[in-house]
Amino acid sequence: MFLITGGSGYLGCLMAERLHKEGKRFISVDCLAPSITYDEGIYENGDICDKEFMNGIFRRYNVDTVFNFATQIDFKIRNQRDLFTNNVRTTEVVAELCRDYKVKKMIFTSSNSVYLGNSSDHPFSEKDKPIPADEYGRSKIACEKLLEKYDGEFDYVIFRCPNIMDAGRVGMMSILFDFVREGCKCWMIGDGQINHQCIYAQDLLNAMFMALELKGHYVFNIGTDRISTIREMYDGIIENAHSKSRVIALPKFFIVSLLKLLNRLNLSPIGPYQFRMLTTNFSFDISYIKATLNWQPTLSNVEMLTKAYDYYVKNIESMSCNDDVSANRSRVKMGIIEIVKFLS
Numbered sequence: 001m002f003l004i005t006g007g008s009g010y011l012g013c014l015m016a017e018r019l020h021k022e023g024k025r026f027i028s029v030d031c032l033a034p035s036i037t038y039d040e041g042i043y044e045n046g047d048i049c050d051k052e053f054m055n056g057i058f059r060r061y062n063v064d065t066v067f068n069f070a071t072q073i074d075f076k077i078r079n080q081r082d083l084f085t086n087n088v089r090t091t092e093v094v095a096e097l098c099r100d101y102k103v104k105k106m107i108f109t110s111s112n113s114v115y116l117g118n119s120s121d122h123p124f125s126e127k128d129k130p131i132p133a134d135e136y137g138r139s140k141i142a143c144e145k146l147l148e149k150y151d152g153e154f155d156y157v158i159f160r161c162p163n164i165m166d167a168g169r170v171g172m173m174s175i176l177f178d179f180v181r182e183g184c185k186c187w188m189i190g191d192g193q194i195n196h197q198c199i200y201a202q203d204l205l206n207a208m209f210m211a212l213e214l215k216g217h218y219v220f221n222i223g224t225d226r227i228s229t230i231r232e233m234y235d236g237i238i239e240n241a242h243s244k245s246r247v248i249a250l251p252k253f254f255i256v257s258l259l260k261l262l263n264r265l266n267l268s269p270i271g272p273y274q275f276r277m278l279t280t281n282f283s284f285d286i287s288y289i290k291a292t293l294n295w296q297p298t299l300s301n302v303e304m305l306t307k308a309y310d311y312y313v314k315n316i317e318s319m320s321c322n323d324d325v326s327a328n329r330s331r332v333k334m335g336i337i338e339i340v341k342f343l344s
Contacts, residue, residue: 002026003063005048005094006070008034010169011109014201015067015208016041027061029054030070049089051096058101065212066106068094071139087139091146099153106156107208110144112197112221112284113137113273114160121195121281126219126288134272144219157211158219159204162284163277165304166201167311170319172274175337177312180237183244184344189278190252192231197223197283200299210293218292221284226300230278236302237309252279267335 006012007028020038046053117133132138262268
């Protein structure tokens with residue numbers, strides 16, 4: 001049976017939907033209640049860091065594959081040290097139980113933020129040394145190193161993911177979506193000629209299912225191979241929405257310095273990860289995963305972003321900014337950016 005940790009999160013919900021469509025039984029575990037349930041699913045609510053709670057799940061069900069998606073995200077959590085501790089403890093508990101209960105395979109989602117401290121703008125391969133710069137990236141590296149200790153105990157595959165996009169993805173994107181939806185000026189840092197790579201969620205799920213056939217342990221950098229610039233992404237979503245918005249370039253140095261100050265004062269949700277993605281080329285070399293899995297991405301950045309935007313507009317009445325929904329499935333609180341939108 002499949003086990004999904006973080007089953008009420010954005011990717012966890014998509015995985016549950018995929019397993020439902022394929023008629024496969026699964027267990028979904030999360031501290032948040034699921035928004036949608038399926039007959040094929042068993043839903044457990046609790047703290048994944050609680051080993052006793054998780055041990056009960058492994059004891060009751062015959063788990064043979066774990067999709068370990070549970071994670072806390074930086075823009076939703078103010079205590080960054082707690083974020084680090086929670087993310088590492090979650091993986092530690094799940095890995096120990098995978099060993100104890102002879103689980104065959106773990107699929108783990110890491111992040112492109114493990115390279116956040118590397119200022120190079122070349123496409124990163126799996127051979128490049130990770131240099132994290134925030135607690136989220138450091139937590140993901142710590143989890144990767146932790147899994148190395150279980151090499152030989154169970155097979156595991158790590159996917160280092162850029163922004164995962166599909167219908168239903170909200171999170172930080174809600175800021176841009178609201179500007180475009182309301183026809184506001186869309187402020188862009190610099191000239192927007194920064195390459196930014198995303199991954200279509202369904203392409204990621206396809207790769208995960210392909211990886212179930214692999215023996216041993218693997219680390220894959222994953223993303224689309226049709227990468228767009230920030231300007232192309234802005235223009236694409238504005239055109240798709242038939243919005244009156246127009247893009248306005250702002251001086252890079254002054255704006256980044258201001259946004260960093262506002263973030264430190266808790267007046268803006270935009271943090272170090274967003275600064276890096278909006279100001280420096282950032283992409284993965286995906287030749288290794290293509291060759292190993294015979295996998296191919298299908299959508300460009302703009303195509304997946306417009307899917308997310310269209311879903312957002314159709315479902316905005318049901319979306320909120322509260323803590324009862326996972327970070328990437330809810331809108332963010334704009335803080336002082338709300339004033340900027342009003343004046344735009």
